Amino acid sequence: MGLFDKWFSGSVNKEALDKGLEKSKQGFFSKVATAVAGKKTIDAEVLDNLEEVLIASDVGVDTTLKIIDRLEARVQKDPYLGTDQLNFLLKDEIKSLFKSNEVSELGASATGKLAIIMVVGVNGVGKTTTIGKLAKKWSDEGKKVMLAAADTFRAAAVDQLEVWSERADVPLVKLAANADPAAVAYEAVNKAVSSDVDVLLVDTAGRLHNKINLMNELSKIKRVMSKVIADAPHEVLLVLDGSTGQNAFEQAKQFSAATEVTSLAVTKLDGSAKGGVVLGISDQFNIPVRFIGVGEGIEDLQPFDAERFVDTFFEV
Numbered sequence: 516m517g518l519f520d521k522w523f524s525g526s527v528n529k530e531a532l533d534k535g536l537e538k539s540k541q542g543f544f545s546k547v548a549t550a551v552a553g554k555k556t557i558d559a560e561v562l563d564n565l566e567e568v569l570i571a572s573d574v575g576v577d578t579t580l581k582i583i584d585r586l587e588a589r590v591q592k593d594p595y596l597g598t599d600q601l602n603f604l605l606k607d608e609i610k611s612l613f614k615s616n617e618v619s620e621l622g623a624s625a626t627g628k629l630a631i632i633m634v635v636g637v638n639g640v641g642k643t644t645t646i647g648k649l650a651k652k653w654s655d656e657g658k659k660v661m662l663a664a665a666d667t668f669r670a671a672a673v674d675q676l677e678v679w680s681e682r683a684d685v686p687l688v689k690l691a692a693n694a695d696p697a698a699v700a701y702e703a704v705n706k707a708v709s710s711d712v713d714v715l716l717v718d719t720a721g722r723l724h725n726k727i728n729l730m731n732e733l734s735k736i737k738r739v740m741s742k743v744i745a746d747a748p749h750e751v752l753l754v755l756d757g758s759t760g761q762n763a764f765e766q767a768k769q770f771s772a773a774t775e776v777t778s779l780a781v782t783k784l785d786g787s788a789k790g791g792v793v794l795g796i797s798d799q800f801n802i803p804v805r806f807i808g809v810g811e812g813i814e815d816l817q818p819f820d821a822e823r824f825v826d827t828f829f830e831v
Contacts, residue, residue, distance in 0.1 A: 535809020539790030575795030636754035638721035647679025663703030782808035
């Protein structure tokens with residue numbers, strides 16, 4: 516069993532999840548109701564209408580077509596399937612998509628207990644706040660946590676991380692303004708090793724001048740950390756703003772091209788009706804979702820439980 520197995524698990528706050536997904540559920544089910552209006556069986560017209568509903572719910576074209584193809588196959592086997600069964604069928608197919616891309620086990624370094632998580636994402640998605648919430652959560656659980664302010668291009672990011680380090684009562688590694696981000700990361704890994712830290716969270720720049728600069732910067736940070744611990748980082752967590760819908764897809768594409776993203780945190784799901792983006796991004800990029808944000812509170816950053824998420828989404 517890996518070190519992350521118990522850290523990335525945890526109980527899901529059902530009440531917060533219900534509230535956070537309320538807008539997505541309302542928008543989705545009202546559209547589905549319109550799609551099946553006047554129909555008793557799931558025919559070609561219903562499936563065409565459902566395709567439009569899924570795309571409009573930010574599930575994404577590729578994932579939508581995959582779901583529709585699977586539904587078509589089931590309808591061909593049983594052409595008398597009623598529209599009253601549509602929600603059950605949809606729920607079943609969406610769960611199967613999540614199951615095909617479940618979170619893998621992760622462990623700390625092969626040479627010790629330190630787990631290093633490099634956190635990436637554009638400015639404004641809640642990246643630094645996500646780091647702070649994780650630091651607070653794990654610190655409260657008795658873990659030794661350290662933060663690294665490697666987003667040196669934005670002074671506000673360092674200041675914000677410093678606030679979180681104080682709130683979580685964990686140390687923060689930072690260098691002078693506009694310092695080399697890789698130098699911050701290198702210093703932080705060394706300090707984490709010498710301080711017997713359990714987990715090091717490394718904040719990185721949210722936006723550089725172009726994709727090449729982003730790729731080079733992230734590659735450099737990974738390279739210098741691996742000089743201290745060969746298999747670092749052990750996790751590259753991409754934070755996405757779920758409320759941006761299709762923009763989140765583009766961000767996932769850019770960061771996946773720039774670095775090897777191993778997991779996702781999808782924030783701000785409570786602020787819009789775009790909950791479908793969680794399924795689409797995870798499926799299309801073959802990246803597991805580890806966390807979802809369904810509110811402003813620390814407890815509203817929840818470990819992602821696909822089964823619970825889908826069940827909650829389909830509760831009327």
